[in-house]
Amino acid sequence: MGRLALSFALAAIVTTLVHGDSCAAPSQAVSVYRSFNNGAGDHFYTTDTAEYNTATANGYFAEGARFSVFPTATTTNTTQFIRLFNGVITDHFYTTDQAEANNAAASGGYAVENLSPMYIYTTQLCGSVPLYRSYNGNATDHFYTTSQEEQNGMLGYQFERIAGYVLPLAASQPSAGSTSPGSTPNAAALPSNTPNVTNAVLRIFPEVSFSITQILFTLGAVLL
Numbered sequence: 001m002g003r004l005a006l007s008f009a010l011a012a013i014v015t016t017l018v019h020g021d022s023c024a025a026p027s028q029a030v031s032v033y034r035s036f037n038n039g040a041g042d043h044f045y046t047t048d049t050a051e052y053n054t055a056t057a058n059g060y061f062a063e064g065a066r067f068s069v070f071p072t073a074t075t076t077n078t079t080q081f082i083r084l085f086n087g088v089i090t091d092h093f094y095t096t097d098q099a100e101a102n103n104a105a106a107s108g109g110y111a112v113e114n115l116s117p118m119y120i121y122t123t124q125l126c127g128s129v130p131l132y133r134s135y136n137g138n139a140t141d142h143f144y145t146t147s148q149e150e151q152n153g154m155l156g157y158q159f160e161r162i163a164g165y166v167l168p169l170a171a172s173q174p175s176a177g178s179t180s181p182g183s184t185p186n187a188a189a190l191p192s193n194t195p196n197v198t199n200a201v202l203r204i205f206p207e208v209s210f211s212i213t214q215i216l217f218t219l220g221a222v223l224l
């Protein structure tokens with residue numbers, strides 16, 4: 001019984017270390033605004049409302065705040081969500097993978113845009129949720145969403161990976177649906193989207209089961 005009690009005490013300490021003290025306050029996170037240029041086939045994400053407003057005044061549909069990220073590099077456990085842009089094919093591309101960013105810059109025609117940097121988790125910590133990344137090769141458009149339902153509804157977009165983990169919008173923040181009048185596509189109404197769940201489910205499931213296995217294994221190791 002003493003060992004069991006000790007195990008629980010240890011688990012509590014570990015939990016506090018991982019989920020308590022090291023988590024940045026959600027209030028430090030800022031909203032990411034999404035806009036979409038149907039003609040160019042480009043989804044654009046920024047935390048800078050001035051930049052967002054400029055985009056939406058120039059051919060991008062306002063799609064509102066979608067999720068939250070951290071604006072500073074010092075946020076524990078976060079990595080920069082590097083932003084790149086290819087002006088020839090008009091594609092904004094975001095990745096936490098420095099090697100992938102280097103490669104896109106070296107041979108993909110992309111340039112790093114270090115504007116209003118975003119920092120996100122690369123593992124699911126601190127109340128974060130997966131940010132799904134997909135790509136439409138015909139439109140040369142990278143698309144990111146925290147909604148698996150929306151992800152599955154994007155016709156022509158292939159699920160690529162979980163780009164990282166971001167915070168959901170706080171209840172007080174503008175909702176995802178807040179598009180300006182006359183601007184269009186709300187997520188549900190985005191052009192040319194059709195469901196194909198297969199890939200996303202197949203690729204997400206192993207990660208979920210892995211986490212559960214890890215937890216069970218850790219519990220077992222501590223208790224025995």
Ligand SMILES: *[C@@H]1O[C@H](CO)[C@@H](O)[C@H](O)[C@H]1NC(C)=O
Nearest residue numbers: 017018022076077078123125
């Ligand atoms: C998060 O950061 C803490 C403090 O630096 C570190 O101990 C922990 O291993 C990190 N967790 C992950 C999953 O990277």
Ligand SMILES: *[C@@H]1O[C@H](CO)[C@@H](O)[C@H](O)[C@H]1NC(C)=O
Nearest residue numbers: 136137138139155156157158
């Ligand atoms: C891309 O365009 C080609 C030719 O129009 C079409 O056959 C193909 O299905 C499209 N692919 C996607 C993913 O939409």
Ligand SMILES: *[C@@H]1O[C@H](CO)[C@@H](O)[C@H](O)[C@H]1NC(C)=O
Nearest residue numbers: 158194195196197198199200
């Ligand atoms: C969904 O994608 C999978 C794998 O790419 C494919 O085998 C399947 O036919 C697709 N289903 C639909 C309904 O398009």
